[in-house]
Amino acid sequence: MWDNRVNELLNIEYPIIQAPMAGGVTTPELVASVSNAGGLGMVGAGYMEPGQLRSQIREIKMLTSRSYGVNFFIPADFRISKLDFDLAFNRLQSVRDELNIKEEVLVLPDPKEDQVKFAxxxxxxxxxxxxxxxxxFGIPSEEVISKLKRKGVILVGTATSVNEAVMNENAGMDIVVGQGSEAGGHRGSFSENGGDHLIGLMSLIPQITDRVSIPVIAxxxxxxxxxxxxxLCLGAKGVQMGTAFLTCKESGAHKVYKEAVLQATDSDTVLTRAFSGKWARGIKNQFIxxxxxxxxxxxxxxxxxKLTSKIRKAAATENDSRFMSLWSGQSPGLAKDQTVKDLIRNIVSEAEEIRASIGGTGIAPGSI
Amino acid sequence: MWDNRVNELLNIEYPIIQAPMAGGVTTPELVASVSNAGGLGMVGAGYMEPGQLRSQIREIKMLTSRSYGVNFFIPADFRISKLDFDLAFNRLQSVRDELNIKEEVLVLPDPKEDQVKFAxxxxxxxxxxxxxxxxxFGIPSEEVISKLKRKGVILVGTATSVNEAVMNENAGMDIVVGQGSEAGGHRGSFSENGGDHLIGLMSLIPQITDRVSIPVIAxxxxxxxxxxxxxLCLGAKGVQMGTAFLTCKESGAHKVYKEAVLQATDSDTVLTRAFSGKWARGIKNQFIxxxxxxxxxxxxxxxxxKLTSKIRKAAATENDSRFMSLWSGQSPGLAKDQTVKDLIRNIVSEAEEIRASIGGTGIAPGSI
Incomplete structure (x- = not known):
């Protein structure tokens, strides 16, 4: 069970993936630090423009010669009436007023734009x-998958249920991330409502590994x-961690955001659609x-x-955590202000200690 | 970390506790089988009358000379207006009709009765x-705790958050069960709404063990x-399992209920207040x-x-799973129809295999 399939596929030393957090957290410095420390750094490119992504990738290449990755949101079709759009826009007027954001003219977004940008x-x-x-948020088309595979790109899917993991394997993904209900940020769900079926890792991983043969990341x-x-005991071949990297010195997360995570407890996070319209886990604040x-x-x-984008930016400028998205998993009580190198070193050495102590003594004095 | 504190406190061979499932699942046969196989069998006495509990305990003593336990619900104060009570009663009329349950005269329950019964x-x-x-659902009074402790009874509390675990330790509990969001049946929450703060075990256990010194059961x-x-790797000193024992041959769960669990997948459970008024996880059915x-x-x-009690009983008599409470954790995909002895034997041997494989090879080829 302790095979190195994930290390080989991803060309890394430890099966530790830094979760691709969108919205400025995954700076080139963070990504490169993770890769340099033996894990896999990942760019959260969910909200990026192509030019911005290209320049980040080039920066990363200057900071590390090791493997790294990029994460995308699969674009989805969407529709909204002018009336509902205006209602939702006007709903936020009081927040814009509080943050002194000038009234803006917003055009209805066009689903085609996202498709073009994705390509x-x-x-x-x-x-x-x-x-x-x-x-x-989904699986790319057959065409996209085969094109990337021909170019030798290793493909990693995201699943929040056994069913979604099977869909990822059937589509040809090389690896699938099983995202437990504990996870911070957006639910990766795509076959169902992201607010439903919040399956904890203790249940999710062993049920997924029973059903797929590609490596599973917890x-x-x-x-x-x-x-x-x-x-790893549950059957995963590696882990993906967001909150743990978020509070690292190299992360691009806002100071106020890092502080909020470092202060939070296990009971402070909630699932909300307030910021993006998709379910995501973060620290409960006034906006939510x-x-x-x-x-x-x-x-x-x-x-x-799109409707909350200026609000989040203005709040960040004002160091006002009441209106910022403070994504966090359910373990903020374990978050530390440390370097990426120390985080990974500590993980590996603590894991080695546990291994040694497991190997040393029996689970129980007798046998049945 | 692999100490035997829990085994010593509970006087058992393996730190495996059969969750105290109320409502007829934990028959003396089930409880005694678990204890005889080296774990801790537990009676779910949440809904029992004193005479019924006494006779079950006596049956268990005839079936095993080993340690076992009993679980109670801490009685809570409650209040309802006659109007709301009648509304809730009338709401269920269509279900009673479908199950041919004759209209019954129900009196408003009296909170004092539960207090007297608990004593x-x-x-x-x-x-x-x-x-x-x-x-x-809570922590007993200081008086109750000290009385039981004087008699040498080992006390086990339930917590769904770090805060609740600390409260249990401060109250003098010997052991605390950390109930993750994955768990089936009732949420043990008492300091907050049981539908809030559904913390997965991967987050709950390491955050609790950081804060309490009594042994924690996952x-x-x-x-x-x-x-x-x-x-155990997360820091727990043992486990408590419900669904895994529920489908065992010795369990008193209804045939239709066992079948529903054995057929269910990871995505089939929901949290609901429909059956009891407290949040609980079960397989989604028509009643919910x-x-x-x-x-x-x-x-x-x-x-x-109380309002749904006759409905659940009548549905069970009719083998009608549409109106039965089908409590299950989030791992029904791993449930098996087997004997308790085989279940425990399989757990221990699989755990030993994992230990051996962990001990055998390194986590990663290099080090940092």
Whole structure:
């Protein structure tokens, strides 16, 4: 069970993947630090423009010669009436007022734009010879998969249920990430509502590994050597960690955001659609409470995401955590302000200690 | 970390506790089989009358000379207006009609009755010299705790958050069960709404063990040796398993109920207040759907529990799973129809295999 399939596929030393957090957290410095420390650094390119992605990749290549990856959101069709759009826009006026954001004229987003941008982003992957590519909110088309595979890109899918993991394997993914209910940020769900079926890793991983033969990576609430080795015991071949890297010195997360995570406890996170229109886990704050109490329905992703974009930016500029998205998994109590190198070193050494102690004494004095 | 504190405290061979499932599942045969196989069998006495508990304990003593335990629900104060009670009663008329249950005259339950019964149940524990006692939905009074401790009863609390675990330790519990969001049946939450803060075991256990010094037992989604050893890696000193024992041959669960669990997948369970008024995880069925769609508010526990009692019984008599409570954790895909002895033997041997393979090869080829 302790095979090195994931290390070989991803060309890394430890099966520790830094979760691709979108929205500025995964700076080239963070990504390269993770790869240099023996894990897999990943760019969260969910909201990026092609030019921006290309320049980040080039920066990463200057900082490391090791393997790294890029994550994309699979674009989805969406629709909204002018009336609902205006309602949702007006709902946020009080927040814009509080943050002194001038009234803006917003045009209804066009689903085709996201499709075009996705194709351009994939061209960047191929042109820049990115070694690993992962996907959230769905599975790319057959055409995209075979094109990337021909170019030797290793493909990683995301699943929040056994069914989604099987779909990923059937589509030809090389690896699948099993995202437990503990995970921070967006639910990767695509075959169902992301707010349903929040399956904890203790249930999710052994049920997925019973059904797929590609390597499974455990994601959600894993912060240290205990979680790492527990995930391997459950049948995972590696782990993906977000919150643990988020508070690292190299992460691009806002100071106020890092501080909020470092102060939070196990009971402080909630699932919300308030910021983006998709279910995501973060620390409960005023923005979430206000939108949950409101009667105005929250539009689907990416509409709500566009509607709240200026608000989140302005709040960050003002160091105002009340209106920022404070994504976090359910283990903020284990988050530390440390370097990436120390985090990975600590994981590996704690895991080695546990291994030694497991190997040393028996589980029980007798046998049945 | 692989100490035997739990085995010593509970006087058992393996730190494997059979979860105290109320409602007829934990027959003396099941409890005694678990204890005879080296684990801790537990009676779910949540709904029992004192006489019924005494006779079950006496049966268990005839079937095993080993340690066992009894679980209680901490009685809570409750209040309901006659109007809300009648609304909730009338809401269920269509279900009673479908099951041919004759209209019954129900009196408003009296919170004092539950308090009196709880005291009588505790007397049974002391008189019958029950070795282990666990509690759900709260922490007993100081008086109760010191009385039981003087009699040498080992006390086990239940926590769904770090905060609740600390409260259990401060109150003098010997052991605390950390119930993850994966767990089937009732949420043990008492300091907050059981539908909030559904913390997965991967997050819950390491955060609890960081904060308390009493041994922590992991509960939720654990079905086999993988889950058992993963829980120990996270810092737990043992596991408590419900669904895994529920489908065992010795369990008193209804045939239709066992079948439903054996057929279910990871995505089939939901949290609901429909059956008892307290949040609990079970397989989604018609009763849950009907009550969720209804506009009539579901009364708190134990009122709703009384209101649905005849319905659940009649449905069981008719083998009609549409109206039965089908409690299950999030790992029904790993449930098996087997004997308790085989279940425990398989857990221990799978765990030993994992230990051996962990001990054998390194986590990673290099080091940093």
């Amino acid at each position: 351009e982003l994939l061209d960047v992957i191929i042109e820049e010879k990115v070694p690993v590519c992962s996907f959230t 994601a959600g609430g894993i912060m240290n050597g205990k979680g790492f080795i527990a995930a 409470i206000e939108l949950e109490e409101s009667m105005v329905p929250i539009p689907d992703y990416p509409i709500q995401n | 009588e149940l505790l007397d049974v524990i002391i008189e019958e010299k029950v070795p282990v006692c666990s509690f759900t 509960a939720g989604g654990i079905m086999n040796g993988k889950g058992f050893i993963a829980a 759907i009907e009550l969720e769609e209804s506009m009539v508010p579901i009364p708190d526990y134990p009122i709703q529990n």
